[in-house]
Amino acid sequence: MKLIYQGFDGLDVTFQGILPKEILAQLAEARDQAQEAKKPVMCSLGPHGLLVEVAEMGGVGGFRYRFSTGEDGEVWFVSHSDNAKGWGIRVSVRSASFLVRTFDEVWERLYDTLGKLGAWGVSDQRLGLVAKIARADYCFDFFTEEAFLPRAELFVAHQRTKKGEMGMNSVTRGEVVESIRVGSMPGRQVALYNKSLEILAAKKLYWNDVWGMDKRPKGQVWRVEVRLGKEELDKWDARSAADFKEKAGTMFAHALQNIRYVRRISDANRSRWPLEVFWEEALSATAGAFGPAHAALKREKLLEGLRLAKMNEYLTHISGMVTALTALKQRRLEEAELTLSEISEHLAALKREDAARMDAKFSEAERRFGLLR
Known part of the structure; x- marks a missing residue:
């Protein structure tokens, strides 16, 4: 297998603060229209005319409103509240945003959007808002021309890994395993799945441009993905942007060391089985978690x-x-x-x-x- 891409695949952030009542009124009206139409509606928010798609429903956690800024943007969740000390704003950055922007550019875009919406809080931080990262997903894509079938029994956990952290889930089509997930959120999860099948099903063929491959390559792309939830991030004290950037590579490496995919050898003790070559390569690549200073795709x-x-x-x-x-x-x-x-x-x-x-x-x-x- 050959490593052909690595990068962030998702980021969830919660902000302590609120939106102005004028914006909330616009969202309330758009939400009513969406419910009446039984589908999302377009809306231009605030004095800057930020174009968003407002959904019929909000989200769990008391968020009354939900709106999207596009496939290469984010999904925002907002509480209808005047309590600036509450955690009234949450955002989930779409994976495509990380294809066209660096991590720093994505982070700057979040604050640019919050500024256009007039978001405010009571802290001494930017816009008065306290930001806490709630989830971060990072991926490594490997191309192989040879047939590859992942095997659940080749996943091995570190001896200090708690039993509850080793929950395993597999998705199969017939007798073919398409994905294996180990661990659970909002803790820590590691996944191995067939990315080629996913992009064909979702018709996200722009990934071939990211990988620098033909539209119908003679082979498959398998993805190793590390997902860190708020409980895992709390363990590392890595909820702020600064702490997260400092510790991200170490956290991803720790996950791949504690939940690892190994190569079978004659030793009866699985804990001594060596890492599969592609897993070892992913582990080494965590040192460059923030990658090049440019986006993967225009x-x-x-x-x-x-x-x-x-x-x-x-x-x-x-x-x-x-x-x-x-x-x-x-x-x-x-x-x-x-x-x-x-x-x-x-x-x-x-x-x-x-x-x-x-x-x-x-x-x-x-x-x-x-x-x-």
Whole structure:
């Protein structure tokens, strides 16, 4: 196996502070609209017109509102509160954000967004907000041209690892293991899974650009992922950004040393089995946890991939519907072009009969896809 990428894959942060009542009022109105429409709605928040997608529901922990800043951004959770000493704001950074930004750029973007929203708190820290990291995910991607099947029995825990920290979960398709997770959150978890299958299922083909690979490589990418929850971060006193950056590499290495994937040898004592080569390489790579001073992918390239995936999704739906409608009209498949022509005429008629409604639908779609620009 060859290491082809490493980097952060997720970050959750909680802030002690609140948003202004004007922003909360906007979120309340948008949430009501989303519930009525039974789907997320677009909203421009605050004097800076921050474009977000507001969901119908909030999140666990008393967060009334939830909104997204896009696939390469974050998901924000906000409490409807005037208590500036409460932990009223939480954010979950999407994995794609770490493809187009460094860790420091991601962190700066969080505060830029909070500033645009007028967030405030009562501490002497930036914007008066205290920030605590609640979760951090870090990954190592390995490419192999050879068949690889992970085996649960080759995961070995350090002898001092508590039994409750060694919970194991496997996902299989038939007799093929696709992923193995060891440990539990909000403590510590290590995962080994087939990233190639995941990106095909989710149509996230921009990952091939990240890896520098063909669209259909002759091989597979397997990911080793370390997940640190707030309980594990508390053990290391690494909840602040400064402490986390200082200790991150050590924490990731500690996780891979305590939950490790080994190579079977004749020794009956599994604790003496050596590390599998790719696991050893991941362990060595933790020293460079914050990686190069540049992002792995240009944002324009990522957005191009996201737009293409969405276009292909619509084309698949449209193709299926046109085929079905052609059959319903008792035509041959070769006459599908006639069906398409009738659909075009139908759209033109709708535009003539209710132009305002059609324009509103088009404007709504334009705003929704504004997050892909």
